[in-house]
Amino acid sequence: MRSFWSAAEIMGLLLILTFWAAGCGRTEPVQKNVMVMDTVVTLTASGEKANDAVEESIKRLKEIDEMASAKGEHSDLKKLAAAAGNGAWISLHPEVFHMLAVSQEYSRLSDGAWDVTTGPLVELWGIGTEQAKVPTAEELAKAKAKVGWQKLELNPETQCARLREAGMSLDLGGIAKGFAADEVKKIYEKYGVKNGLINLGSSSLYALGKNAKGESWRVGIRHPRSEDKDSRLAVVALSDGALSTSGDYERFFERDGVRYHHILDPRTGRPADNGAVSDTIVAEGSLPDAGMISDLLTTTVFVLGPEAGRDFLEKLPPAVRGMVCDHKLRLWTAHGFQECLQQVQQDFILAK
Numbered sequence: 001m002r003s004f005w006s007a008a009e010i011m012g013l014l015l016i017l018t019f020w021a022a023g024c025g026r027t028e029p030v031q032k033n034v035m036v037m038d039t040v041v042t043l044t045a046s047g048e049k050a051n052d053a054v055e056e057s058i059k060r061l062k063e064i065d066e067m068a069s070a071k072g073e074h075s076d077l078k079k080l081a082a083a084a085g086n087g088a089w090i091s092l093h094p095e096v097f098h099m100l101a102v103s104q105e106y107s108r109l110s111d112g113a114w115d116v117t118t119g120p121l122v123e124l125w126g127i128g129t130e131q132a133k134v135p136t137a138e139e140l141a142k143a144k145a146k147v148g149w150q151k152l153e154l155n156p157e158t159q160c161a162r163l164r165e166a167g168m169s170l171d172l173g174g175i176a177k178g179f180a181a182d183e184v185k186k187i188y189e190k191y192g193v194k195n196g197l198i199n200l201g202s203s204s205l206y207a208l209g210k211n212a213k214g215e216s217w218r219v220g221i222r223h224p225r226s227e228d229k230d231s232r233l234a235v236v237a238l239s240d241g242a243l244s245t246s247g248d249y250e251r252f253f254e255r256d257g258v259r260y261h262h263i264l265d266p267r268t269g270r271p272a273d274n275g276a277v278s279d280t281i282v283a284e285g286s287l288p289d290a291g292m293i294s295d296l297l298t299t300t301v302f303v304l305g306p307e308a309g310r311d312f313l314e315k316l317p318p319a320v321r322g323m324v325c326d327h328k329l330r331l332w333t334a335h336g337f338q339e340c341l342q343q344v345q346q347d348f349i350l351a352k
Helices: 050-068 076-082 094-109 119-125 137-144 176-190 290-304 306-314
Strands: 014-017 030-036 039-046 152-155 160-163 195-200 204-208 217-222 232-238 241-247 252-255 258-261 276-284 320-326 330-334
Touching (some): 039 050, 094 152, 204 217, 290 320
Antiparallel strands (some): 030 039, 039 195, 252 258
């Protein structure tokens, strides 16, 4: 018995092909959907305590959303923004502090291509909302002046943080879902779930073990320039690892024939414009924070662009692999990621 499941039916950056086999003594998987972190999350797990694992995971996701969003009543981001520029240190949840600490390290490594202080820019552009607009040069300059990862200060001893200048704010949209995937993975392991799939809004995914057929999970990467959301660039076999993908097709608006997408370059204040149209990152499960790192790296690498993004990945440990697809449909792969690709559509070629 075989069935087809596609994440494109939810929101679709990823097309996930899951093949369940009805084998002797095999328990049926538990699968539940929940709207949290501004997206539809699908949790799949197998095992005697799979249902308990999924239920606790849903509760945990809601806790993370409350502390890491900019709108929650107990949001650390809201508290930081309110105190920006007044010199006060704000006590953070350990989870949020950890996200910021990892974030700052990758801001340093990427020379600012990754930056969580882009809150003013995200709000100004409004991409993905009804208020989306192309800001004036003056508006852009004012917002950009409030951005800069060096202006975010962390105190590891007290787990506190502060923003140096008034008007600053953080945006964890490129890291929180990856962190959440890592947290769900821990819960799965606590309940003895060895085989499962964690899908957070189709852009961040964690695969544990094998599917019920005893094979690696198969993840379809969306074709970035096809109007058919079910059209794939390629398929990646994934087991015990995290996969994240980003593209200029996810959230965007058009003005005068120009596409303005949601992946902002903190160094220019504008949507990244370097020839990249999508990228995919895979982090092995042996790597600490694999989900979070794969998540933030999709933004980082996209902002850096095809060649520079590929070169940046090559400097990281080989446990992190990935590719950037440019506007000519060339694939810039790092750490042999081309070997992970199956069923590559003929539109695409490997960059030299």
